[in-house]
Amino acid sequence: MPCQSTSGSTSRTAERICMQENCGLDAHSCVCLQVKGKREVYELLCILDFNNVRKRMSVILRREGKLRLYCKGADNVIYARLKSGNHEIRSKTQEHLNVSRP
Numbered sequence: 297m298p299c300q301s302t303s304g305s306t307s308r309t310a311e312r313i314c315m316q317e318n319c320g321l322d323a324h325s326c327v328c329l330q331v332k333g334k335r336e337v338y339e340l341l342c343i344l345d346f347n348n349v350r351k352r353m354s355v356i357l358r359r360e361g362k363l364r365l366y367c368k369g370a371d372n373v374i375y376a377r378l379k380s381g382n383h384e385i386r387s388k389t390q391e392h393l394n395v396s397r398p
Contacts, residue, residue: 327357338364 327338338357346353352369367374371393378386 327355 325340327340329336329338336359338359340355341358341363342356344350344354344356346369350369351373352367354365354367357364357366367377375386375389375393378389380386
């Protein structure tokens, strides 16, 4: 599946964030985040839009030469894609899923 264009509403959100944070990169290609009180700037490489088949949305970002994939979607879809051999991660993730939300 090829990368989708960043010309949708997600791109406008990234543009607004980048303009507010003055990232120094083209607003269509950056995402600025506050992480533990520190500003981090990521290059936005690809947006994989949500659809009914994938049941998730993903973005691929680059920072300091390292690639990161962030995924958002239905709990059961994300959980099913966790590495099967890592019981600690699966257990911790299940704990997070079981926490009741206000």
